[in-house]
Amino acid sequence: GRFECPVFLGLDTVAFGFSDQAYGFSTTPMLYRGDLKSPEVVRITIGDTPALLRSVVLSDARLGARVGMIEDAGTLILPGTREFDSGLYRAAAPALGPADEWTVTHLTRGVGSVDSFDARNGRVVFVGMRGPNLPELFELRDGIEHRLTSFNEWVAAECRVVEPRFLSVSRGSGMSVEGWVLIPEGIASMPGSCPGILNIHGGPKTAYGEVFFHEMQTWAARGYAVIYCNPRGSAGKGDAFADIRGRYGTIDYDDIMAFLDAALQRFPEIDSGRLGVTGGSYGGFMTNWMIGHTDRFKAAASQRSISNWTAFWGTSDIGYWFADDQMAATPWSEPDKYAFHSPLSYADAVTTPTLFIHSDSDYRCWIQDGLQMFTALKYHGVPSRFAWFEGENHELSRTGKPQARICRLKEIISWFDTYL
Template identity: 55%
Template structure:
């Protein structure tokens, strides 16, 4: 058996976007290209009858992959047409080029191009498509004027902000930009807007000439609530599509945060709308959504109160890409739900009965359902990387082995679970990884790893950085303190008390681990975490000296500064911290790690990204400056061109450098010389 090294993650394969058509399972496989510092993504097919997998495309950057018909796949790829490239550069026009390819053989062919940045696509038929694309309000107005090119060339050097949020992490500047929904008729080469220019379309569903949209419409300030609109497109092949469009507001924008909506046929064969949404009245912005049915008269009825998060919230640094984690199939809704340390597929019927489809330890990312009721999913099992699995008559089988050879000869540490109860009987779950080649006669350093969120969770799935450190001779321990996902809304609710009960849980867990694992050298403890975990690292070093070094990643240090610089600060802080800078200045300062930085003695590394608009770079610099000011050793590594997702989807060279920086920091302070 071989050790797992820092660089080994460059060999990992990532699976996403799983979609079925008859006996063929379409998905994307991605891997990192270190030399070119990018990701290679292509479409693959798994034939469920032949149990055979084959590569469908060789474009290396396939995205928005979906079925056009049972034999044809459509996908978006980068511009390869030199004329279009030149036009894009000279005329400041975004293009999205779509291709089609027959799954039975042949080369990819150009299908159509759209003069917009397309971010989602649904094929109604071979000539008609619903397209969600970025609409730049100011630019599109200027394009109608004669001096557009002169204006566009001048504007390259400027960004103008007049609304909030003015940027969004992993997207960039969003001021006066909206995700707008269009109908595109390929035969007519006609693009028709369905939604208005100020409406941001979160998601949409199509059925029988009806389009159901979750929308956030705003000027000046985006709201945390959303609305549900239904558009009737009577004849998609009619040239006057826009004149045939009707609009109906199902839910207005005053009350609910809506996360999902789709059509469903009830037990009386009537069509209804099923939604996942919350009014946020009891637990605020982080309140988990419940399931509701809406009838044709817009009556909203609770179907099932679901207390946990929908989607896979189990943390890992080994997933890339997207997909569907909730679907309506026949008369049921299937979804991934996070409970405790697992993410399972469940179904809910229209009588309010809920049942687990998967029960094994691990996490499901995305799934689809075949006509014979088999379920295919991308997930993590045991300590394996992502693979595709099938559930047939309750039995789960692994179908792909893309990552099997990568880890089969590597030494891995099996997580050992530790649980304890808080003073109000909440159970805190945590785990310990023993050092590889553990010798009971030796003392070892240990690393505490704290997850982000805070409304995410750790589980017993493969987490690369932790396994690397275990291979390097560290104990690694991690837990799900109060504030985490998986144990209900009440457990996750730490509004207004950040750094109190969550800090107590983490410190108590640390005490229990040290007591139980006597081979841990408690004088050689390190701590790291990102996002909320970075906030907690900053908090810890200002409240205890028990850690010999720390690595704070994409962190928060000053809630006052965070309010006006980040994409969520203006609504997250009043809700989660309990006020804004005018009415609750002292409270925000009390809950800011920067206030206590003058107490810090712990050498700390700060990892941050230049384009992190979720936790802006000023957060790291303020904490770094405070430590330097008070004579504490500190270091900042700032990654250009990266955002809040550095550890999960950053450029390969940057991801490698990040892990090296953290690891070398621990080696410097925790290993005996």
């Protein structure tokens, strides 16, 4: 198992998260309590709880360091994610009943994302993203969120910020996939009025939400509809939903394509003949996978991607254990499985003009994965371009140097403008 975020509840008592790895590396931890004078530990969160110790709603415009868990007056304040909302929760021992069945209470009320936070003597403050707004500082008082700052109000006042439109798509057996569509302002309601970009998140165990996302707002401002969702593999709906070990490119691909079809039906102003696809990390893997399995996209932008699971196994900073876990095999136990789930295996079927974006200090998804796919597409005569970012890492789109982030967006927009 895996231990994380230990916090003292007294001189001799420690609370911590523990994952039993029942669903592999991505298994959500539960809360436990232990006495330093005894080897025994007790689980203190029972029943249905959000994904505690996880604030995974994505944005490329967030502020503040992640905080795991804080003790306040004998209780625990910690982040958690349910569906597409990352908020703050309080775990506390009950006044009545078994002492080791702690209650978990949702503290925040707004839907969005909570990043850094602090708590002392019952007072809780946090940096949060609410709606399509950028981060601000909030305080919780009497169960109500009070915004303390207005640093970023100018963005809504001076820029066109498009409200995301929610869409839920049934996938059978009581399961659904949720997501959103950004429709550019001023677009006529006539069918096929604007091109669309399908944006796929990384992780895969993260989640899109309703918070501000700079890159997507930028594309919408350029006249592109943006389509994005949380397929199987995503966080927020339980470990079984998130478990795609050994199934990369299968059920997750089907979910994304089903959501795309539903979005095109719901919003006929999006031109189904002018679609692009992009994503980074796992989203880069899925972009590579899609262009080898469908010709529906007229352009693609693959970012910090995986194209060859065997190469990823031997180069990534997490490769040898993450690949084993997510492939449910090793390169030696099932080499054919590694090949089956590697987009490089299908490069000879690609016809989609593709831009590759990689950073040479990215030790998570090494630049060689992008180069392999780029070279294969060039070999097979597919229009391709490789944008090499010197000195940047896996976080280019979120915390890269400002000039590099601007250059990245210009590369993507130029590519889609050319082919869409």
